Amino acid sequence: MPPRPLDARALAALAANPGCRRRALLDGAGVDKGALAQALGAPAAFGRSQFAFVRGHAFESRVKADGGAELVRLLSEQLGHKPPEPDEVDVPELTAAGPEGRTARTALALRQATGAGRWALLDHPMLALTIAGTPAYLEPDAVVVGPDGGWTVVEIKSFAMIDGAADAAKVGAAARQAAVYALALRGVADRLAAGRVSEQALLVCPKDFSNLPTAALIDLRKPLATTRRQLSRLVRVEEIAAGLPEGVCFDPDRPAAELAAAVAAVPAAYAPDCLAGCELAFHCRERARQAGLVERLGRSVRAELGGLATVESVLAAAGGDGGDPDDPAVAALRRAAALRAEALGREAAPCR
Amino acid sequence: MSLITTLARFEAVRDGRARPVATVRHRHLAERPLVLVPLTTAGETGAPLGALVGTERTAPRLLTVCQPRDRDQRAAFLAALAEEVLPHIEGFAAEVTTEERTETDPATGRRTPVRVELCTDAPQLLVPSAAGVEYVRLLGRSMRFRRTAEQDPAAAFPAPPRVPMLGRWLTHFAERAQVPGSSLLLSMTGLLTRHWATGQSPLEDQHLGSLLAWIDPPDGLSGAEAALRVELERDAEGLLCHPPAGPATDPAFDNKRLAPALARYDRARAVGRGVERAAAEMAELLATQLRPAWDAVWHGLDLLRALPEGAHVAERWKRDRWSYTAHRDRIRAGEPPQPRRDDAVTAARKLASRETAQARLEAQEALDDPLVMAGRRLAGEAFAGEVTAVVMEYTEAKVPRPRPLVTVRTEDAPHLAEGARVHRLLADGRTQTGEFTAAGPDRLTVRLTGGMGRGRQPEPGTVPEPGERVCWTLFEHAPRGGPALPEPEHTPWTHGGPPGAMADEPDPVTAEDYL
Numbered sequence A: 001m002p003p004r005p006l007d008a009r010a011l012a013a014l015a016a017n018p019g020c021r022r023r024a025l026l027d028g029a030g031v032d033k034g035a036l037a038q039a040l041g042a043p044a045a046f047g048r049s050q051f052a053f054v055r056g057h058a059f060e061s062r063v064k065a066d067g068g069a070e071l072v073r074l075l076s077e078q079l080g081h082k083p084p085e086p087d088e089v090d091v092p093e094l095t096a097a098g099p100e101g102r103t104a105r106t107a108l109a110l111r112q113a114t115g116a117g118r119w120a121l122l123d124h125p126m127l128a129l130t131i132a133g134t135p136a137y138l139e140p141d142a143v144v145v146g147p148d149g150g151w152t153v154v155e156i157k158s159f160a161m162i163d164g165a166a167d168a169a170k171v172g173a174a175a176r177q178a179a180v181y182a183l184a185l186r187g188v189a190d191r192l193a194a195g196r197v198s199e200q201a202l203l204v205c206p207k208d209f210s211n212l213p214t215a216a217l218i219d220l221r222k223p224l225a226t227t228r229r230q231l232s233r234l235v236r237v238e239e240i241a242a243g244l245p246e247g248v249c250f251d252p253d254r255p256a257a258e259l260a261a262a263v264a265a266v267p268a269a270y271a272p273d274c275l276a277g278c279e280l281a282f283h284c285r286e287r288a289r290q291a292g293l294v295e296r297l298g299r300s301v302r303a304e305l306g307g308l309a310t311v312e313s314v315l316a317a318a319g320g321d322g323g324d325p326d327d328p329a330v331a332a333l334r335r336a337a338a339l340r341a342e343a344l345g346r347e348a349a350p351c352r
Numbered sequence B: 001m002s003l004i005t006t007l008a009r010f011e012a013v014r015d016g017r018a019r020p021v022a023t024v025r026h027r028h029l030a031e032r033p034l035v036l037v038p039l040t041t042a043g044e045t046g047a048p049l050g051a052l053v054g055t056e057r058t059a060p061r062l063l064t065v066c067q068p069r070d071r072d073q074r075a076a077f078l079a080a081l082a083e084e085v086l087p088h089i090e091g092f093a094a095e096v097t098t099e100e101r102t103e104t105d106p107a108t109g110r111r112t113p114v115r116v117e118l119c120t121d122a123p124q125l126l127v128p129s130a131a132g133v134e135y136v137r138l139l140g141r142s143m144r145f146r147r148t149a150e151q152d153p154a155a156a157f158p159a160p161p162r163v164p165m166l167g168r169w170l171t172h173f174a175e176r177a178q179v180p181g182s183s184l185l186l187s188m189t190g191l192l193t194r195h196w197a198t199g200q201s202p203l204e205d206q207h208l209g210s211l212l213a214w215i216d217p218p219d220g221l222s223g224a225e226a227a228l229r230v231e232l233e234r235d236a237e238g239l240l241c242h243p244p245a246g247p248a249t250d251p252a253f254d255n256k257r258l259a260p261a262l263a264r265y266d267r268a269r270a271v272g273r274g275v276e277r278a279a280a281e282m283a284e285l286l287a288t289q290l291r292p293a294w295d296a297v298w299h300g301l302d303l304l305r306a307l308p309e310g311a312h313v314a315e316r317w318k319r320d321r322w323s324y325t326a327h328r329d330r331i332r333a334g335e336p337p338q339p340r341r342d343d344a345v346t347a348a349r350k351l352a353s354r355e356t357a358q359a360r361l362e363a364q365e366a367l368d369d370p371l372v373m374a375g376r377r378l379a380g381e382a383f384a385g386e387v388t389a390v391v392m393e394y395t396e397a398k399v400p401r402p403r404p405l406v407t408v409r410t411e412d413a414p415h416l417a418e419g420a421r422v423h424r425l426l427a428d429g430r431t432q433t434g435e436f437t438a439a440g441p442d443r444l445t446v447r448l449t450g451g452m453g454r455g456r457q458p459e460p461g462t463v464p465e466p467g468e469r470v471c472w473t474l475f476e477h478a479p480r481g482g483p484a485l486p487e488p489e490h491t492p493w494t495h496g497g498p499p500g501a502m503a504d505e506p507d508p509v510t511a512e513d514y515l
Ligand code: SF4
Pocket: A017, A020, A021, A022, A023, A268, A269, A270, A271, A274, A278, A279, A280, A281, A282, A284
């Protein structure tokens, strides 16, 4: 099986759960987690409706129509500039062989466009970023180069902006994704010693209930800082791999039991948010359940419970059969259990 | 999540079954709620695909859109929805009582009592999940600015007659749903999670079927097993056996069933033959995705109805009745639809009133339910115990007033500073205030400062006796807001509210709106 390249969405998801070595290794090694989950007997529920796909596609081509004039108009409008005439926007050719070729082609186009002092739309450029020792190739929807030499990441999304506001969670995810692109762009700018990467990305969405585009600038400063910090904290893939027993293999064609053992050899950090972002979630959830880990009830639960990591230890502490009574978390649980029992009338109130 | 709720989740894991987090029902349930289970088309915001709607459990009305890209079909769907929903909503407008309230006379600026109408009951709308509430808001937004042919003869694509009105009402319901403790529009997942804790995460609780499986599993299965099955089980073709009607459909359903059925429908229309059969097939198909959620909502209602209603629920429902009545009045007064965006003042006022509602709800739920109060006690916001001593003392005024010292034995550890005010519910429903004075080992002493009548001696029953159990709260029982009056945002402009900005224009409708 050819390894799957890391894309920005995977990177942003990885950065959202940087504590998970399992994901870091599998993504870093280019393992197809969807196929792996299927082979493990816990297929992910992700899939894309063809209706969403068709509509998303149609919207993106609409936004990029007219030689980029519409997209550049949306950006200059947001920046308060006078929109250029259609013939003032260049759309450089970016096709080349292989990801390395396309990356080099993109860098060349960025240099030329920056020197030209004109507007340019780079449609699906390719950028490279080394993450935890693994090179990743990223393909943003578009990058716009302004006459002032500013580079702006463009995210074209199919969720609507209604009365100027869009779903905050989706905007946040788009910002994290754009931050990864901006990081990769900065690398290019540094190497070329030209251009300036904007700390704002242009988010383009359908307006209200229509298929007409509308746009907003999203501030990347915070997501940039967070993403950079989290990516730097990712343990290097080789380091994780070095800690594995000999002969571990994640080829989805291997028998399920062997695969399960291989997966189990890499430590995970399951939390319910995994359900929205990782193909292995059903597998990891089941393992977390079997191990009685408290995180499967929510990431915040762990913080409330101090050092108590398993369901069993929590219940024992609450029931007075375990845990150090001087531990504030244990004492609070015990008190909570007594109050709950009193209110549910299963026990006489202690002072009645 | 409070620790007491977290603990309930752990108990649920242990028992393989949901555990109660309330001993009474904290939300109003209408005798005849209107249940709405919507389905939406993937990729297109707010585009309806189908719905089950009605007040009869066994006889829902099925509404479908055979070709979501067809503007006329969408309009027909919304018209049918209006036909089904509006008579129910408007059916509560005529029966009223009158209430007195004080209003500022615009001419004199003086506060004067006026008598106003209050509808004796209000409609209640139930949807399966939180996403359903959001969808109601979207539907409302997409319809309320539309113009009918009568309103605007020049409109390029006039809306069917009752559609803008439905948009205004759905907007009102969705707006009201943001007020904590309100019950005009509720999601079944929200209702159930308020009363039970499952052994899964809040995220997973958003699947109504799986949540119900934890609370009331079928025979022979634990809640945990049943929930997992509901969540994951797929047939040989990879289709979900228990679709959640999200209101989004499952992508596998879209690709394997919906797309082919749509293609057959389009073909039938193109050749002008078999259209009816294709439409019937589509309706049948959508019903398979809607019916499980419809049944689940009613199943949830059965479970909730078995709980006794909390003492303050009726008081909060009265606020919902005010809200409904006020919106009725705005429509009758010919006011324009709710604006696209609130102006700064309105937004701030709404926020403030929601904060008040939140504080009021938290106080009332604690007073109505010992299990909720237990959470407040654990958090140090209340304490309960047995009275061990009462010492009569009096003020030094010319007419001395009683100021007895009441000592209780308690294991609770409230966050009290000396002189802090505490509150207690009396048997007659009034609130008594006190002042925290001293703490000893397992003992707390409170000086009663009110609620004992006007005389030198306290009225009988207003001072607890040794051996009695009492519960004091650090929070006020009726935080700001006082008697049940309409919330500021619902004060009709005709009743002295500020006239808003000019009415918003309808959304431009172009061929681009539909692919
Ligand atoms: S689902 Fe498993 S592998 Fe994926 S991020 Fe969560 S714990 Fe890691």
